[in-house]
Amino acid sequence: MLEQLKREVCRANLALVERGLVIETFGNVSGIERSRDLVVIKPSGVSYKNMRPEHMVVVSLEGGKVVEGRLQPSSDADTHLILYRGFPKISSVVHTHSLHATAWAQAKRELPIFGTTQADYWRGAVPCTRSLTAREVKRDYEANTGRVIVERFKKLDPEQFPGVLVASHGPFTWGKDPADAVHNAFMLEFVARLASETLRLNPKVGPLIQCCGTNIFSGNMGREHIMVKSNPLN
Amino acid sequence: MLEQLKREVCRANLALVERGLVIETFGNVSGIERSRDLVVIKPSGVSYKNMRPEHMVVVSLEGGKVVEGRLQPSSDADTHLILYRGFPKISSVVHTHSLHATAWAQAKRELPIFGTTQADYWRGAVPCTRSLTAREVKRDYEANTGRVIVERFKKLDPEQFPGVLVASHGPFTWGKDPADAVHNAFMLEFVARLASETLRLNPKVGPLIQCCGTNIFSGNMGREHIMVKSNPLN
Amino acid sequence: MLEQLKREVCRANLALVERGLVIETFGNVSGIERSRDLVVIKPSGVSYKNMRPEHMVVVSLEGGKVVEGRLQPSSDADTHLILYRGFPKISSVVHTHSLHATAWAQAKRELPIFGTTQADYWRGAVPCTRSLTAREVKRDYEANTGRVIVERFKKLDPEQFPGVLVASHGPFTWGKDPADAVHNAFMLEFVARLASETLRLNPKVGPLIQCCGTNIFSGNMGREHIMVKSNPLN
Amino acid sequence: MLEQLKREVCRANLALVERGLVIETFGNVSGIERSRDLVVIKPSGVSYKNMRPEHMVVVSLEGGKVVEGRLQPSSDADTHLILYRGFPKISSVVHTHSLHATAWAQAKRELPIFGTTQADYWRGAVPCTRSLTAREVKRDYEANTGRVIVERFKKLDPEQFPGVLVASHGPFTWGKDPADAVHNAFMLEFVARLASETLRLNPKVGPLIQCCGTNIFSGNMGREHIMVKSNPLN
Numbered sequence: 001m002l003e004q005l006k007r008e009v010c011r012a013n014l015a016l017v018e019r020g021l022v023i024e025t026f027g028n029v030s031g032i033e034r035s036r037d038l039v040v041i042k043p044s045g046v047s048y049k050n051m052r053p054e055h056m057v058v059v060s061l062e063g064g065k066v067v068e069g070r071l072q073p074s075s076d077a078d079t080h081l082i083l084y085r086g087f088p089k090i091s092s093v094v095h096t097h098s099l100h101a102t103a104w105a106q107a108k109r110e111l112p113i114f115g116t117t118q119a120d121y122w123r124g125a126v127p128c129t130r131s132l133t134a135r136e137v138k139r140d141y142e143a144n145t146g147r148v149i150v151e152r153f154k155k156l157d158p159e160q161f162p163g164v165l166v167a168s169h170g171p172f173t174w175g176k177d178p179a180d181a182v183h184n185a186f187m188l189e190f191v192a193r194l195a196s197e198t199l200r201l202n203p204k205v206g207p208l209i210q211c212c213g214t215n216i217f218s219g220n221m222g223r224e225h226i227m228v229k230s231n232p233l234n
Numbered sequence: 235m236l237e238q239l240k241r242e243v244c245r246a247n248l249a250l251v252e253r254g255l256v257i258e259t260f261g262n263v264s265g266i267e268r269s270r271d272l273v274v275i276k277p278s279g280v281s282y283k284n285m286r287p288e289h290m291v292v293v294s295l296e297g298g299k300v301v302e303g304r305l306q307p308s309s310d311a312d313t314h315l316i317l318y319r320g321f322p323k324i325s326s327v328v329h330t331h332s333l334h335a336t337a338w339a340q341a342k343r344e345l346p347i348f349g350t351t352q353a354d355y356w357r358g359a360v361p362c363t364r365s366l367t368a369r370e371v372k373r374d375y376e377a378n379t380g381r382v383i384v385e386r387f388k389k390l391d392p393e394q395f396p397g398v399l400v401a402s403h404g405p406f407t408w409g410k411d412p413a414d415a416v417h418n419a420f421m422l423e424f425v426a427r428l429a430s431e432t433l434r435l436n437p438k439v440g441p442l443i444q445c446c447g448t449n450i451f452s453g454n455m456g457r458e459h460i461m462v463k464s465n466p467l468n
Numbered sequence: 469m470l471e472q473l474k475r476e477v478c479r480a481n482l483a484l485v486e487r488g489l490v491i492e493t494f495g496n497v498s499g500i501e502r503s504r505d506l507v508v509i510k511p512s513g514v515s516y517k518n519m520r521p522e523h524m525v526v527v528s529l530e531g532g533k534v535v536e537g538r539l540q541p542s543s544d545a546d547t548h549l550i551l552y553r554g555f556p557k558i559s560s561v562v563h564t565h566s567l568h569a570t571a572w573a574q575a576k577r578e579l580p581i582f583g584t585t586q587a588d589y590w591r592g593a594v595p596c597t598r599s600l601t602a603r604e605v606k607r608d609y610e611a612n613t614g615r616v617i618v619e620r621f622k623k624l625d626p627e628q629f630p631g632v633l634v635a636s637h638g639p640f641t642w643g644k645d646p647a648d649a650v651h652n653a654f655m656l657e658f659v660a661r662l663a664s665e666t667l668r669l670n671p672k673v674g675p676l677i678q679c680c681g682t683n684i685f686s687g688n689m690g691r692e693h694i695m696v697k698s699n700p701l702n
Numbered sequence: 703m704l705e706q707l708k709r710e711v712c713r714a715n716l717a718l719v720e721r722g723l724v725i726e727t728f729g730n731v732s733g734i735e736r737s738r739d740l741v742v743i744k745p746s747g748v749s750y751k752n753m754r755p756e757h758m759v760v761v762s763l764e765g766g767k768v769v770e771g772r773l774q775p776s777s778d779a780d781t782h783l784i785l786y787r788g789f790p791k792i793s794s795v796v797h798t799h800s801l802h803a804t805a806w807a808q809a810k811r812e813l814p815i816f817g818t819t820q821a822d823y824w825r826g827a828v829p830c831t832r833s834l835t836a837r838e839v840k841r842d843y844e845a846n847t848g849r850v851i852v853e854r855f856k857k858l859d860p861e862q863f864p865g866v867l868v869a870s871h872g873p874f875t876w877g878k879d880p881a882d883a884v885h886n887a888f889m890l891e892f893v894a895r896l897a898s899e900t901l902r903l904n905p906k907v908g909p910l911i912q913c914c915g916t917n918i919f920s921g922n923m924g925r926e927h928i929m930v931k932s933n934p935l936n
Contacts, residue, residue: 168676435901637817
């Protein structure tokens, strides 16, 4: 079942490695078939070298029950499921420990928007969650990771902000399909590094939105394709 | 038409990728045939993997009208055209979002000249434009990007300063042909990174010109080929 | 003798190079056969290109005498032997001068635990030894390097903290076999770089353990496999 | 003539590129035949791709006259010749604009010795020259570059300190043959980067020599081969 989605999810997991976003096994991609409430996710404990579409695991959106597959789903599956339930319009979730995005997450800072590179993907700063409480860590850690993300997006549109930093942990991104979510993970890593370098050169530089007004994000600002988005802050 | 220039522009676009100056589709190269007022530019929406000379688009220097080619020109074409009109001696334009040059652009700082590596290419600091106003962003963004560059060069010679940083955006470079403009984009990225590291080691180090006098730039200072340039500051 | 261990040690030495942890000849791996008190270690003066299992040298755990092999053992062999004697449960030792871990060692700082990436490997900060005295450097330098490490672990469990920084020198890691010890060397380099970037973004960020309590390390926090460890701090 | 040395010099020039020490044409290697006072140096204006031993140029140690070869010698030849005349025991000279060593040179700071990695190559800090005066830049720039290096070594032994930083310019290294000089250029780049990272983590860390006494450098401190050197500071 869901053979096409399995291929996409498998390819996206391998793309994470090729693009340098994953060290060791610190990364996973899933995709959802909304019409059937089924999620396809990377298995646990299969090396990237041998990973094939048939290894992907199918779990139910609500209960997280394995519907198909002989392997265990990624241990982060519960986080993915919470995100799919909380953000009904996203179709794929990616988690990495990529270097620069994780550094921002560990620094517990949201990533300010300093230029057009980021503006073509995020409608402002990349948000950062609050820290989990000790209780949230001890019990139901993975699900609680998803819950603090959804909590952080109470006033944000996940389509306008296709990724988040989880404090003391690392980035999660999402998209309209697995390739798009991986693309956003790659862009998040790039803008995280770019922002680190920017701050080093000018610790007082203000975010883009404070310089030019909120309307600056309409139109094409450096990317090849025009992306007019409604402003989620209004 | 302009088959030779199309080959050069296509090859230069691919060279941007090979040299690590472009992530995703954030980059474009154009070249001009001055005798006919025609510009050859990268198309929009063609992946680098499949890009071939016949995909290049020919547009008119003045109106920006597509003269030949079935694809759309790069969305940054208007910026390129403004530069060709404002700087009559340049023959190619390159735009990237390369990491370190973009960090300086986002920091809204000109790049000071700290050593001979930069002195062989730029006659002093690499200039940075002012920020665009909200109005300039909202209407005619790409052309206004070109206009703030030309405005910044009111007292500078583009041949002595073969590139610029656009505030909150990224670098543009130019040259006597597409390969030369790409070479300058590569050098700008290198000297941007070098200056960042230099400042970290010695935040108080002064620019070269303040140490040794303006004449230090005549002669060969580390590059293989002698480049005697008239001093644009006099 | 010990042909299987020789193959593992040889492969692990080459893996250090492949993973970018070794520059020039600044690195070595050994493994121990506990039942016979014999250590297999990289030879001195053999280039990585030509290194084969039969070049590995077998030395006695207690005296450091060469038991088999025509080449000299790595000049760091005495450090390895002290570690095997001081830490009875480890089975392999790795030494590198990898960039970021060595920078922390040179800075003489322990590596604070800022996130889940490190928490899956170290039970807290990666410890740093005291500096050797001039006397310890002049006489028996390699053995004394091992001794300051063992001294630093007086109150720490080497299985909970699979690596250390030697002040002004560089990192040593260990593990349950050569591949595991190399894996820990790789993770130490990654978390060292990650912590450097984190500190740059937020010099005041506190270590994980101060935010959430000591129990946060039980369970799986971002790694694929559950690792429940007893708490060495109690 | 000097065919063997030409092969070594050619191979060393190519090794600079392979090891990432040279961008564009910013680098050159030479070697000397002391018995005949002849220097073999990289030609000017030959791309690395096509460089072959027969392109190397032979010049006289004293006058710098081309003795053999149809190409121009590297424009930095005069600097090399001054070094061979000032340092009678060195047999090869390398110049690069490698990133981190050049950043220290531009910062006009000597490179402090923070650990054993550097101690195995330099007997202390890597020295930095004074800035050239405007007059020295304007007339005889390349020879004056050599002269400020020799001036800086008035109280230093070039065999104990196999390289230097030229203020606002970049590094020069030397060695007992071209491969050794390239090796030292590589190590200088590595220890420069390592020192930058170290300082960022602990701006107040002291140099090694102030911690443990001058004798700490006798014996093997992390390198595979023992290097006992007489102390040039006594």
